[in-house]
Amino acid sequence: MSTHKDVKKITTNTLLKMKAAGEKISMITAYDYSFARLFDKAGIDVVLVGDSASNVMAGNETTLSITLEQMIYHAQCVVRGIDRSLVVVDLPFGSYQSNPDIAVASAIRIMKETNGHSVKLEGGAEVIDSIRRIVSAGIPVMGHLGLTPQSIYKFGTYTVRAKEEMEAEKLRKDALLLQEAGCYAIVLEKIPAALAREVSTSLAIPTIGIGAGNACDGQVLVMHDMLGINNEFKPRFLRQYLNLEQQVTGAVQQYIRDVKSHDFPNEGESY
Template sequence: MSVNKEIKKVTTHTLLRMKASGENISMITAYDFSFARLFDAAGIDVVLVGDSASNVMAGHETTVPITLEQMIYHAQCVVRGISRALVAVDMPFGSYQSNSDIALASAIRIMKESGAHTIKLEGGEEVVDSIRRIVSAGIPVMGHLGLTPQSIYKFGTYAVRAKEELEAEKLKRDAQLLQEAGCYAIVLEKIPASLAKEVSESLSIPTIGIGAGSHCNGQVLVMHDMLGINNEFKPRFLRQYLNLQEQVTGAVKQYIGDIKSGSFPSESESY
């Protein structure tokens, strides 16, 4: 008789326990059912339905244009492919910045309509009220500090953040505020490794880095960058594990050639 081993789902509590035990957290973005299922089967801890869908799925220059409805659609697709991983969804630009009422309504829509487990939003002190409201409604919140891509038009550049003392001190204060407001984890993007180390050690909640060095409690990459689907984006922090752009292009060229030459389909591939 076969015994079905119960799949132990990753929860926000799991991530807190991982930080306490010194186990690093693995996180990757996904935007559809097929890749979500592959990543989940591989054993990833967290799947982030990133607003980077605006860039890699819709072809926009920034993350700003993607809508709440589009994020919910991508999240629905991802959730259907997940058995074990924690699914986090980015709240898109405009869905939480204006006031905490709108932020709470947006978070509720994501959770109810997608079936995801948690939301993520960018910012520090300025979004603390919204975080408190969302957490008080029973929705787990992951924070995001450092380079916050939704604010790209304010920054004017994707350069490393918090290199200057004033911005570094604000980031440290913001990290404490997010923890106090109820965040269970914080993404630290493109900040000096020494600052990320200091912040990670000062918090009881885990930090997940992207371009923030090795002292965070976990790491996240955009799947299109890590798998080499997009070879135009090659920042220092990116480790590319495949070159799918080259492999897919080669495979499609071969497919085209086989059709043109008449070798596909063969007799054995016909009915």
């Protein structure tokens, strides 16, 4: 059993070394202490405190509703459960788009108030000045290209991005721009596998795919999807490893039956 002192922590540099060595990077979302602790103990490389908390924790239709304060709260909870994994925190919608000064201030708040290790933000050329400024402030940045959920009302759909050559070419250029601006990794979401392979090969920094084929340097899934807590969302890219919705429902129904039938608590469960 490892102690706090001898745990080898994953850093942004570790991810670069993993890409160079051809070792795939595992990443999952978490939003609270309990699950973060489980994922960290299981050996996950990266834990993303995603703005998907807006959907899966708060029940909102999109990621746009979540605030910087709410992201900070979720990240604080997650960081307390982590010994080894790299913790990445999403900058929420509205906390970086308007100008680089606001972007840097938002990133600094996240780092100071959560003890997280890095921030993530969506977009390419449009946000490059903000990325440069955040990196200059000494804060590691993970980029995010392809399907960018914060731009849902601009795209109007969650369909696969960059199928047309014009958008694919912009994504290629944006990926190189992000690398040049100092990003240490880039999430590629819901783009053709061939394009993701091409971009991953062209970069020195790792790519993390979600619905982008297996040529990316790592993969990320939302915990609620992967564990089957939410069975309504079943895109092609999702592999569901558990059906917690079914198991939890069954367990609670059994508990209800035991209470109603006077079976719980029994003599051995009483004082």
